Amino acid sequence: MKNVIIIVIFVASCNLYSQQDSQYTQYMYNTIIVNPAYAGSIDRTSINAVHRTQWSGLESAPTTQTFSVSTPFGDKIGFGISGTNDVIGPSRQSTFLVDFAYKLTLNDSGLLLSLGTKIGVGIIDVDYGDLDIYDPSDVTLLTDVKKTSPKAGVGAYLYSKKWYLGLSTPNLLKSNSYSSENSSVETTKTHLYFIGGYVFDINENFKFKPAALMKYVKGAPVSVDLSANTMIFDNYIAGISYRLGDSVSFLMSVLIAGNLTLGYAYDINGTSLQGSGSHEAFIRYDITNRVKGRVSPRFF
Numbered sequence: 001m002k003n004v005i006i007i008v009i010f011v012a013s014c015n016l017y018s019q020q021d022s023q024y025t026q027y028m029y030n031t032i033i034v035n036p037a038y039a040g041s042i043d044r045t046s047i048n049a050v051h052r053t054q055w056s057g058l059e060s061a062p063t064t065q066t067f068s069v070s071t072p073f074g075d076k077i078g079f080g081i082s083g084t085n086d087v088i089g090p091s092r093q094s095t096f097l098v099d100f101a102y103k104l105t106l107n108d109s110g111l112l113l114s115l116g117t118k119i120g121v122g123i124i125d126v127d128y129g130d131l132d133i134y135d136p137s138d139v140t141l142l143t144d145v146k147k148t149s150p151k152a153g154v155g156a157y158l159y160s161k162k163w164y165l166g167l168s169t170p171n172l173l174k175s176n177s178y179s180s181e182n183s184s185v186e187t188t189k190t191h192l193y194f195i196g197g198y199v200f201d202i203n204e205n206f207k208f209k210p211a212a213l214m215k216y217v218k219g220a221p222v223s224v225d226l227s228a229n230t231m232i233f234d235n236y237i238a239g240i241s242y243r244l245g246d247s248v249s250f251l252m253s254v255l256i257a258g259n260l261t262l263g264y265a266y267d268i269n270g271t272s273l274q275g276s277g278s279h280e281a282f283i284r285y286d287i288t289n290r291v292k293g294r295v296s297p298r299f300f
Contacts, residue, residue: 039070114158163196194212264279
């Protein structure tokens with residue numbers, strides 16, 4: 001049946017309690033989207049873009065694009081901007097956010113604590129006319145939706161050269177996306193994120209990094225991603241990730257010319273949507289202010 005996902009999501013006269021934020025497999029390279037304290041945590045300007053096609057092969061399945069820039073200002077300040085574009089059938093949700101972080105040096109060994117905040121706007125645009133099942137007599141589908149809401153989030157990011165821990169919520173503000181006149185309401189819920197990882201130097205040419213992401217929102221199951229990645233010769237990264245109860249993913253990326261990174265991940269779905277894998281690609285460009293020498297790549 002066409003637009004089966006949309007039928008489920010836009011069931012009339014019900015409140016939705018589920019994971020609402022965009023989902024990423026390569027979250028370890030897109031941290032600023034969920035944690036503003038990540039801004040400026042590396043000693044260069046980093047420009048990152050991601051495209052994700054979820055449940056490939058199913059009509060009206062979600063697609064997501066993100067863009068972010070993160071840069072340090074001196075030793076204490078981090079600044080970033082980010083935007084997302086989430087499309088599910090006739091529904092488009094976009095965000096435009098500014099991130100600010102302040103870094104505290106905790107010891108002489110390079111342990112840092114960054115505290116950050118993000119502010120911006122979210123826009124939801126729903127055109128019910130795009131539905132093949134559109135029925136002009138259905139009162140829940142009479143009025144298209146276009147609404148802009150403020151967003152504000154906070155985060156903390158504790159890190160050194162070898163490991164990191166983060167706790168954040170990208171949006172603290174609650175808002176209703178659909179009006180009562182349409183007899184259907186989705187309330188934006190606060191999502192809580194925890195991330196962590198550690199880099200093991202096996203030898204000078206081989207690094208190993210286990211990492212985890214946990215996402216919690218009231219009324220929905222906890223989402224947990226566990227990953228293991230290897231870096232070879234500071235240029236090639238390959239790994240595997242497991243989303244508990246959902247999917248197994250294979251990740252790879254390559255560093256080109258010292259500042260351009262290309263990456264790709266493929267998710268194999270383990271639920272009732274078997275056969276509908278997800279694709280995710282990213283590109284990152286790093287700009288360093290250092291005049292001499294090559295900056296060692298960060299594994300996170």
